[in-house]
Amino acid sequence: MTPYIIQPRPSVADPALSRPDWTKAQPRDPAKLWLDKNENCDPELSRVVTEVMRALPPEAYFTYPDNAPLYAKLADSLELFPEQLVLTAGSDGAIRAVFEAYISPGDVVLHTNPTFAMYSVYSRMYGAKAVALDYQPSDDGPQLLSAQIIEAIAKQRPKLVCLPNPDSPTGTVFPIREMELIIRAAGRVGALILIDEAYFPFHAESCIAWTRRFDHLVVARSTGKAWGLAGLRIGYAAASPEVAKVLHKVRPMYEVNTVAVHAFLRMLDHAGEMMQSVRRLQAGKDLFLSQMARLGYRTLKGQGNFMHVAFAANADKVHAALEPLVYYRRDFNEPCLKGYSRFSATTAQLFQPLIDRIAEVS
Ligand SMILES: Cc1ncc(COP(=O)(O)O)c(C=O)c1O
Known part of the structure; x- marks a missing residue:
């Protein structure tokens, strides 16, 4: 054992600087939809990316x-x-x-x-x-x-x-x-x-x-x-x-x-295909938001590849119903988003089962 403790830079030593535990992160379940991190899970764009990756030359590695x-x-x-x-x-x-x-x-x-x-x-x-x-x-x-x-x-x-x-x-x-x-x-x-x-x-x-x-x-x-x-x-x-x-x-x-x-x-x-994917996700977002509004929920459209819905008094029921289907952010501590859940955008087709499930319990 070293007889002294080596100190990092003072700002790194600051206990207020802490990072998530890298040994504890849970891998996400592939059977669910991943709408929690604002990634792009559009299957059509994924196909383009997969083809590009398959065609990479050996020198890429x-x-x-x-x-x-x-x-x-x-x-x-x-x-x-x-x-x-x-x-x-x-x-x-x-x-x-x-x-x-x-x-x-x-x-x-x-x-x-x-x-x-x-x-x-x-x-x-x-x-x-x-x-x-x-x-x-x-x-x-x-x-x-x-x-x-x-x-x-x-x-x-x-x-x-x-x-x-x-x-x-x-x-x-x-x-x-x-x-x-x-x-x-x-x-x-x-x-x-x-x-x-x-x-x-x-x-x-x-x-x-x-x-x-x-x-x-x-x-x-x-x-x-x-x-x-x-x-x-x-x-x-x-x-x-x-x-x-x-x-x-x-x-x-x-x-x-x-x-x-x-x-x-x-x-x-493939910038054209990327733009088509953006439009597909925007169409999915529009569908999801309009259906949530139809069910009486408040929504925030925002301009990113994500949106917010407040399930209000039905929140516990909706979260329980969505649990087996999808990862998303359930709530926020910050007062400006309190009570809102955040979903990343996906295609209309992938949103439909979630819409159906939410409608069933609403
Ligand atoms: C506003 C903002 N900036 C930057 C990033 C980081 O993105 P990247 O994956 O390019 O590092 C994110 C990711 O969620 C983000 O929301």
Whole structure:
């Protein structure tokens, strides 16, 4: 035994920084529908992905990654320069890279609440002072005004502003005009702003083209939602060439794995099928929401690949009825979503048995 205890960095030693127990995670039952993590389980897109994976050449497995072709093709598809992009392990990797490169202990990080959980985790990990702007409950769902964000930016003078658009789990968005005002407000106080577009193109408005004109803007994108590639852990950040260069400084030796690089490169040829899948999931979402409303339940549509339903007095009955069929998030602690259950979007066909079951017990 070592006669002393080795201490990690103070922000890592902080007991408030804790992560889920990696030995205890329960694998999900393949017999159920998986609508709990906002993945894309559309069978038709899964078929396209499976074909792409089957056709990968042996060098996708036995070589270290050669990423230049993907940088070129992705940049082309986004109408950006390869110098503006950083491939990352999911959009989560892009978010972490921003913290790693820019956040020193004591820096103020402004984010919304509730939001993607890793914003508060990375704030703790890098010793930042996190300032959370709460969504307020209302009959129309979670409410936060862009004016409140702009005011908080001016008052708190953060080093970094983190804003998913759509936000998760709220599903809320700011219109593009207001996004521009928020980005400009961050620029006025010398803050970097990270716009997290994990749910693009379920919500089609994007700030990514503005990375050509704002040097303080980073846009993070996922392949885990629309592209159906959550398991490959590949995403990217887009920024000005200067900021992208900084993010490349903190990348691991190889920023993403070769299998993911080959797969995403080929999937870019299937953007049409990805868009068809997005439309199928949106149609499934519309069906589910309209049927829940018909049964008298309050719903929140939101702009991501997920939606909320409040089963109110029937909640226990509905949860018991759905238990053998589907994984979903039953409830939230946050006041703005209290009483709502969240379902990831799937196809109308896959939603139908759930609708039937809910109708039976309602
Ligand atoms: C808002 C938001 N950002 C980022 C992510 C991370 O996605 P990825 O799988 O690309 O790391 C998620 C995942 O749920 C999310 O909801």
